[in-house]
Amino acid sequence: MPDFLQRRRLARILDRAAAQFTETPSPEKGWIATMRLALGMSAEDVALRKGVSRNAIYQAERSEKEGAVSLKQMESIAAAMGGKFVYAIVPDAPIDQLKYQQALRRAKVLSLEEPEFSRWSQDEQQDWIDDMVAQQLQDMPPHFWDPT
Structure with missing residues (x-):
């Protein structure tokens, strides 16, 4: 169990993250499709960069919307599009x-x-x-x- 000072430092990290992410709702189409479309990339473009099929990208987009995509998959697709996947658990209140x-x-x-x-x-x-x-x-x- 962390000591008091370490718990305070961790609490500050989480409180700052919560403040940052509270204002960031998930896009309606999901993060994968939103990033891909913002870049003007087709699913085939992402697939070629990732070394998978176009259907694998569409499936990942569907899985993300259903909450069934893996963290590893999000990370690799983000990297294929020149981005990074950020994963966080933030508190509902300080x-x-x-x-x-x-x-x-x-x-x-x-x-x-x-x-x-x-x-x-x-x-x-x-x-x-x-x-x-x-x-x-x-x-x-x-x-x-x-x-x-």
Whole structure:
């Protein structure tokens, strides 16, 4: 498990990538066809450069739209067109926000196990939840990401 500083560095990388890719929707025809058409290349042109048949390029375009194309295939077709394939997993929200949301969920579940919690004042309950969230974020216990 990476230490705190390494997790922060990785979080920054993912947050920057998410900001960059959020504004980049997938083209309707898929990336292969879009790049090929933007370059003015026929499927046969790409096929010759890649050393496959024209039908293999059309099949790759169909497979991409269906979500069935391999990463290796995307990479080699991109290279054949003078490009590069970029693959990424980006978070739906900033990493710190995702971690906070999970810590809050865990704190609420843990509050159900706390004797007398329901009898505390709302301020005491909120203080306990806030403290538990902070502790969860600090300690990152082994079961932090278990579904709650």
